[in-house]
Amino acid sequence: MSYTHVTAPTQYVEVGGVRHAYRRFGKPGGTPLVFCVHFRGGMDNWDPAVTDGLAANREVILFDYAGVAGSSGEVPETFEGFGDDSAAVIRALGITQADVLGFSIGGYVAQEVALRHPELVRRLVLVGTAPRGGEAEGRDPKALEVAANPVPTMEDFLFLFFEPSEASQQAGKEFWARRHQRTVDVDPLSGPEVTKAQVAAIAAWREQVGERFSELKTIQQPTLVVNGSHDVMVPTINSYILQQHIPGAQLIIYPDSGHGSLFQYPELFVNHVSRFLDSERAFG
Incomplete structure (x- = not known):
């Protein structure tokens, strides 16, 4: 079927004693694409137009982080912990190498998987996300509360x-x-315990550690960075910073x-990501 x-x-x-919920679908064979979801999100928070669109030419894997939605265990309070947990799930599914797509805080997770378990990641897609110690200017103060x-x-x-424009709001609906x-x-x-733990992880991620953005230069995987023109949650300038500091992004x-x-x-996103993942050179 x-x-x-x-x-x-x-x-x-x-x-490791945690029962992780996951779903696999799409075209088998080749390198699977693993999705890392946003704040408080689970597998149902993804858009079928995106997941099914990308699954037309590759296997797609969705999963819930430890302690989130359908998975048991405790929610990590650092993104290093999220990265290790996600890498363990990938390995437990019998995958030796995957493409990893991270959206929002899922982009923090994806970066940590690439940094801490580079052998697992073939290519990286970072959407609406930021580096550790990124820029806060432009973030709406109400965003985390909402x-x-x-x-x-x-x-x-x-x-x-979404943006306040009529077209963007209609797309949101x-x-x-x-x-x-x-x-x-x-x-x-x-539940609230997920919110509390992930807020703690976000606070830690916003703190600069060592030379600012220096760890990004160690990400050697081909990387595609995507965002909207006005991101009120993770200001768009952070996408530019990622592109400038990850070699060849x-x-x-x-x-x-x-x-x-x-x-x-x-549809445009699926087209761009598919071309990036399928291109022999990944760039140009």
């Missing part, structure tokens, strides 16, 4: 992920509808869009 974002069954793999609402609403996502297409075997909502900025640019332009 050929599964999709909506129909792929939730499976479980045990890693993101921490016990049950985020469509209005919360329209504010956090369409994303919200797609995101809720899966109605069976869905992830449980994350390339950058795409989508117009009239914010933190959720990949959900506003899903």
Whole structure:
């Protein structure tokens, strides 16, 4: 049976006593693409237009971090911990090398997987994210408060992920509808303990450690950086910083869009990421 974002069954793999929820679907063979999700998110927070679009030519793997949504265990309080946990899941699934796509704090996780377990990562896609000790100017002071609402609403996502323009807001409403297409075997909502632990990890990530951005130069994997033109959660300037400091990285900025640019332009995003992952040289 050929599964999709909506129909792929939730499976479980045990890693260090933690039962991780995951889903696999798409075209088998080749290098799988592992998705690292945003703040408080689980597998159902991804856009089927993105996951199914990318699954047309490769296997896609979604999973829940330890202690989040459908996974057991305790939530790590550092992104080094998230990175080690994610690498362990990849290995437990029998994968020796993967492409890794990280969105928002998932981009922090993806960076740590690449830095701490470089042999596992073939190529890296960083979306709406920032380096350790990145720039805060441009972040809306209400962003984290809204993101921490016990049950985020469509209005919360329209504010956090999309621009105020009519076109961007309409794209946000369409994303919200797609995101809720899966109605069976869905992830449980994350509770306040997830918020608390991930906020602690975010606070630690925002602190500069050693020479600013120096660790980025050690990321040798081909890297694609993507963001919207006005990200109120993780200011867009951070995407430029990532591109400038990761050797050979390339950058795409989508117009009239914010933190959720990949959900506003899903077909374009899928096209750009697919070309990046499939290109023999990855650049040019």
